[in-house]
Amino acid sequence: MNSSTFTKIYPKNEPLGDEAKKAVIDTIIEQHMDTPGATMVVLNELQSAIGFISENMQEYVANRLHIPYSRVHGVVSFYSFFTTTPRGKHTVKFCMGTACYVGGTPALIEKTKQLLGVEPGETTKDGNITFEVCRCVGACSQAPVVVIDEDVIGRVRPNKLPQILKPVQDNVE
Amino acid sequence: MKYYRSHVLVCVDPSCLKKGAHDVMDALQDELVAQGLIDEVQVLETSRIGGCDDGPELMVYPEGVHYSSLTPDDMAYLVEEHFLKGRVAQKFVTEEKSFIDEELSAPTSKEIRVVLRNCGKIDPENIEDYLAEDGYQALGKVLTELSPEQVIDEVLRSGLRGRGGAGFPTGKKWQFARSSKGSPKYVICNADEGDPGAFMNRRVIEGDPHAVIEGMIIAAYAIGASQGYVYCRAEYPIAVKTLRIAIEQARNLGLLGKNILGSDFSFDLEVRMGAGAFVCGEETALMASIEGQRGEPRPRPPFPAVKGLFGKPSNINNVETYANIPQIIFRGADWYASMGTEKSKGTKTFALAGDVRHTGLIEIPFGLTLREIVYDVGGGIKDDKKFKAIQTGGPMGGCLPEAYLDLPVDYEALTQAGSMMGSGGLVIMDEETCMVDIARFFMDFTQDESCGKCTPCRVGTRRLLEILERICNGKGEIQDLDTLEQLCSEIKQDSLCGLGQGAPTPVISTLKHFRDEYIEHIVNKRCPAKVCKALIRYEIIDGVCTGCTVCARNCPVNAISGERRTTHVIDPEVCIRCGICMQVCNFNAIEIN
Numbered sequence: 001m002n003s004s005t006f007t008k009i010y011p012k013n014e015p016l017g018d019e020a021k022k023a024v025i026d027t028i029i030e031q032h033m034d035t036p037g038a039t040m041v042v043l044n045e046l047q048s049a050i051g052f053i054s055e056n057m058q059e060y061v062a063n064r065l066h067i068p069y070s071r072v073h074g075v076v077s078f079y080s081f082f083t084t085t086p087r088g089k090h091t092v093k094f095c096m097g098t099a100c101y102v103g104g105t106p107a108l109i110e111k112t113k114q115l116l117g118v119e120p121g122e123t124t125k126d127g128n129i130t131f132e133v134c135r136c137v138g139a140c141s142q143a144p145v146v147v148i149d150e151d152v153i154g155r156v157r158p159n160k161l162p163q164i165l166k167p168v169q170d171n172v173e
Numbered sequence: 174m175k176y177y178r179s180h181v182l183v184c185v186d187p188s189c190l191k192k193g194a195h196d197v198m199d200a201l202q203d204e205l206v207a208q209g210l211i212d213e214v215q216v217l218e219t220s221r222i223g224g225c226d227d228g229p230e231l232m233v234y235p236e237g238v239h240y241s242s243l244t245p246d247d248m249a250y251l252v253e254e255h256f257l258k259g260r261v262a263q264k265f266v267t268e269e270k271s272f273i274d275e276e277l278s279a280p281t282s283k284e285i286r287v288v289l290r291n292c293g294k295i296d297p298e299n300i301e302d303y304l305a306e307d308g309y310q311a312l313g314k315v316l317t318e319l320s321p322e323q324v325i326d327e328v329l330r331s332g333l334r335g336r337g338g339a340g341f342p343t344g345k346k347w348q349f350a351r352s353s354k355g356s357p358k359y360v361i362c363n364a365d366e367g368d369p370g371a372f373m374n375r376r377v378i379e380g381d382p383h384a385v386i387e388g389m390i391i392a393a394y395a396i397g398a399s400q401g402y403v404y405c406r407a408e409y410p411i412a413v414k415t416l417r418i419a420i421e422q423a424r425n426l427g428l429l430g431k432n433i434l435g436s437d438f439s440f441d442l443e444v445r446m447g448a449g450a451f452v453c454g455e456e457t458a459l460m461a462s463i464e465g466q467r468g469e470p471r472p473r474p475p476f477p478a479v480k481g482l483f484g485k486p487s488n489i490n491n492v493e494t495y496a497n498i499p500q501i502i503f504r505g506a507d508w509y510a511s512m513g514t515e516k517s518k519g520t521k522t523f524a525l526a527g528d529v530r531h532t533g534l535i536e537i538p539f540g541l542t543l544r545e546i547v548y549d550v551g552g553g554i555k556d557d558k559k560f561k562a563i564q565t566g567g568p569m570g571g572c573l574p575e576a577y578l579d580l581p582v583d584y585e586a587l588t589q590a591g592s593m594m595g596s597g598g599l600v601i602m603d604e605e606t607c608m609v610d611i612a613r614f615f616m617d618f619t620q621d622e623s624c625g626k627c628t629p630c631r632v633g634t635r636r637l638l639e640i641l642e643r644i645c646n647g648k649g650e651i652q653d654l655d656t657l658e659q660l661c662s663e664i665k666q667d668s669l670c671g672l673g674q675g676a677p678t679p680v681i682s683t684l685k686h687f688r689d690e691y692i693e694h695i696v697n698k699r700c701p702a703k704v705c706k707a708l709i710r711y712e713i714i715d716g717v718c719t720g721c722t723v724c725a726r727n728c729p730v731n732a733i734s735g736e737r738r739t740t741h742v743i744d745p746e747v748c749i750r751c752g753i754c755m756q757v758c759n760f761n762a763i764e765i766n
């Protein structure tokens with residue numbers, strides 16, 4: 001174990017610098033460190049528990065799993081679900097699978113750009129909503145589909161978007 | 174000002190109007206007069222309150238009750254119930270259609286449900302439900318009556334072929350894994366289902382998880398494996414959760430774990446999640462991913478049966494392949510082989526999506542024609558438009574035109590036609606789809622999902638995309654078609670894995686079947702389907718436009734101007750050709766030129 005990692009002073013916003021979050025991270029790592037193929041399992045759980053996997057977290061995982069940092073980093077950068085920076089409180093994801101594409105997703109994206117004032121891949125300035133385009137979510141019979149946080153909403157029409165987005169736009173907390 | 178206690182909003186969109194929305198409205202007014210309520214209830218016209226699928230429809234406020242599928246004759250009852258007696262007229266209330274119902278309706282006469290037999294019928298979170306449907310009977314039979322060789326023999330005789338796309342005979346695959354030396358051995362279920370437009374595997378796992386688990390246990394017994402993994406894509410959180418519950422329940426009943434059902438056979442199962450990489454559906458990439466590495470394909474041979482997960486002999490099959498196994502063992506190989514065509518036995522699930530009337534899951538015996546699928550099972554093209562193409566096989570498959578509709582669906586026939594079976598996503602496209610744009614769309618997908626390990630795929634798909642974009646933008650040249658063909662054959666031949674080898678198929682198939690459309694784009698700078706943005710213009714028709722301002726309020730870039738009640742105008746310099754104005758205009762006053 002590389003002890004210097006543990007005494008490192010972390011910048012603000014760094015989950016490892018937050019005691020509660022660090023505890024969560026440690027629990028996840030300890031729970032899976034002996035599982036074959038632990039890297040993916042740990043990273044997947046960190047992504048969903050913390051919301052992103054910072055470079056410090058990648059380094060920490062590498063140390064605790066006794067694998068090179070480059071391996072962890074290589075895995076994180078390969079998979080599109082892993083993100084290295086914090087995301088908005090909410091995510092609004094538009095499906096760009098075949099059925100949704102022919103069903104009208106491109107128009108929805110244009111409308112959403114206007115409504116949120118950001119491009120796909122970006123987060124609104126207040127940090128509230130991350131706007132994304134994704135692959136087929138498997139709800140093709142209801143194309144076009146938007147996924148807001150965990151909710152799948154089908155047959156979306158552009159003129160319904162203001163109404164659909166309002167709850168997350170209002171819920172800034 | 175009058176005070177109304179209720180407001181009724183009647184949808185008067187074109188499709189509701191066609192179904193008689195105005196007659197319903199008139200009848201409603203008459204009935205309100207007759208029952209003396211006309212001063213209390215106001216009737217207004219509106220647009221798009223539901224989806225017009227079940228029109229005519231209306232909403233009553235302040236209660237917010239949504240009634241649909243109405244006829245003028247229903248009004249007397251509705252007015253009496255709702256406005257006089259103050260009760261919601263349940264029989265017209267739009268059900269909150271859940272996911273499940275929309276996806277899987279009652280089978281049509283051409284369907285046979287083997288894999289989907291329990292979906293929607295049993296509670297997937299209760300193993301007792303599965304047991305009541307003869308669940309785990311096949312496993313019991315296998316453990317008490319059959320040797321591993323006999324199990325493999327039965328699967329061989331059933332003619333079952335892999336449902337993940339390539340159609341390799343499942344029994345043969347199991348034979349290889351059984352005869353392979355090494356231990357431990359692994360059984361893997363491929364639940365990555367990355368093809369856009371496909372959701373059969375998700376539905377099977379969410380609706381009947383034990384069928385997949387039972388199939389995997391039987392496979393493990395047949396090849397001699399002690400550990401199994403289900404690799405499920407991260408986009409399917411509910412499937413992952415359902416599977417975990419099912420595994421736990423099976424373990425509690427002694428169906429997984431040590432000494433299954435008191436035998437000396439032990440096997441356990443774990444779910445692993447992907448993280449959003451399409452290429453991980455490829456078997457060697459999938460195994461690399463379970464091992465905790467980047468999901469890059471490896472050269473084959475060695476095949477997984479010899480050197481698979483963690484370097485050990487492994488058997489990998491698709492969700493649907495495993496879900497067939499318990500039925501094959503329980504009802505016998507002969508029963509299974511009695512369905513389908515000579516070389517493709519049994520049934521196959523498909524997901525119908527796109528411009529077909531009934532989207533959702535179907536399960537049919539192999540050998541039905543595409544026409545039967547689209548028209549008899551799928552109900553034909555939506556809004557009575559014309560059929561243009563059917564896309565089979567996902568991003569590595571092709572688009573087939575009308576002339577191929579009488580093709581019987583099996584592995585060989587689809588491949589010969591220049592497409593492929595793939596996992597079973599069928600996207601139906603109507604006359605308003607541009608095939609050059611579709612080719613560009615798929616190339617955008619594969620180019621983005623290429624893992625980048627080998628050059629023909631990484632660089633080749635990017636070049637294909639550039640050329641296709643150029644053609645869509647009206648900047649193509651006629652030689653581009655030869656370049657496309659040349660590139661396609663190189664990528665196909667020289668790529669390491671199925672992603673690169675299959676990536677050119679959408680281009681090859683559209684070039685073959687829709688060449689005229691490419692030529693129109695290149696020579697006349699026209700997009701016949703009116704899709705490619707650089708080649709079209711949205712215009713408002715003077716005289717038809719009522720000046721209702723709806724389009725102007727919905728345009729995302731404020732390209733539309735005009736006073737209320739006067740004809741509106743679109744500024745082509747500002748317009749980004751998103752088509753929203755056309756979708757929202759209730760008067761069909763917008764056209765594409």
Ligand SMILES: Cc1cc2nc3c(=O)[nH]c(=O)nc-3n(C[C@H](O)[C@H](O)[C@H](O)COP(=O)(O)O)c2cc1C
Pocket residue numbers: 334335336337338339340341363364365366367368451452453454455456457489490491492494596670671672
């Ligand atoms: C790019 C690519 C993606 C694939 N995606 C899947 C998939 O999502 N699901 C699947 O079962 N097979 C997929 N396959 C096929 C698998 O490599 C493998 O052939 C299959 O899982 C074997 O199972 P089967 O014999 O039961 O069909 C894919 C292949 C390639 C080349």
Ligand code: SF4
Pocket residue numbers: 452469470622623624625626627628630631668669670671672673674
């Ligand atoms: S063909 Fe494409 S996806 Fe497959 S290994 Fe090569 S670069 Fe990766």
Ligand code: SF4
Pocket residue numbers: 713717718719720721722723724725740741757758759760761762763
């Ligand atoms: S074009 Fe249609 S939506 Fe726009 S103002 Fe005219 S009638 Fe209304």
Ligand code: SF4
Pocket residue numbers: 711727728729730731732733743747748749750751752753754755
């Ligand atoms: S096509 Fe889109 S951008 Fe152009 S005028 Fe219509 S709504 Fe506005």
Ligand code: FES
Pocket residue numbers: 095096097098099100101135136137138139140141143145369370371
């Ligand atoms: S294509 Fe959008 S959900 Fe499948």
